[in-house]
Amino acid sequence: MPAIAxxxxxxxxxxxxxRLMAVIENAATVxxxxxxxxxxxxxxxxxxLFTEQYAKGLGATVEDLEPLEHAFQKMTFDACGTPxxxxxxxxxxxxxxxxxAHICVLQTVLSLLDAGRRVFVVRDAIGxxxxxxxxxxxxxxxxxxxxxxxxxxxxxxxxxxxxxxxFREAAAxxx
Numbered sequence: 001m002p003a004i005a006x007x008x009x010x011x012x013x014x015x016x017x018x019r020l021m022a023v024i025e026n027a028a029t030v031x032x033x034x035x036x037x038x039x040x041x042x043x044x045x046x047x048x049l050f051t052e053q054y055a056k057g058l059g060a061t062v063e064d065l066e067p068l069e070h071a072f073q074k075m076t077f078d079a080c081g082t083p084x085x086x087x088x089x090x091x092x093x094x095x096x097x098x099x100x101a102h103i104c105v106l107q108t109v110l111s112l113l114d115a116g117r118r119v120f121v122v123r124d125a126i127g128x129x130x131x132x133x134x135x136x137x138x139x140x141x142x143x144x145x146x147x148x149x150x151x152x153x154x155x156x157x158x159x160x161x162x163x164x165x166x167f168r169e170a171a172a173x174x175x
Contacts, residue, residue: 010092010094012095015100019058020099024100044158050072052071052072096120101127105137120146
């Protein structure tokens with residue numbers, strides 16, 4: 001099935017950490033979009049997995065996105081290189097948000113694809129220090145088989161229909 005099914009999805013939020021977000025281009029917008037995506041995932045029963053790169057130096061996940069559960073700690077840029085990460089992902093399709101697009105997001109997405117997962121990278125919920133780095137990452141990610149989507153695309157694919165019992169609440173997140 002080409003659509004993103006909520007019952008088979010996982011939202012992955014990569015490295016939304018204060019010291020990193022301080023240098024990300026349009027960081028407030030990226031965090032705002034990630035926050036909407038996370039709220040929709042929570043509303044629709046889609047699990048969310050957070051990663052933190054070297055939390056001792058970069059800090060824990062930013063307050064706006066603070067994980068309800070423990071964030072997956074990593075030192076590798078590719079989260080899949082951390083023992084136990086792929087087990088946590090399982091066989092689910094992975095909807096990816098995070099920073100930096102051309103480093104941790106890119107390397108994690110390439111490994112997820114290599115591991116046979118369907119991957120959807122949320123263009124308006126990823127960031128890099130420079131626009132050209134983000135755009136280069138998006139082009140490379142797409143060439144390797146991930147789909148590039150937006151927050152709105154994901155939320156409405158998870159809903160499937162305006163008759164969904166949580167439609168009004170989820171749609172309100174987009175406005």
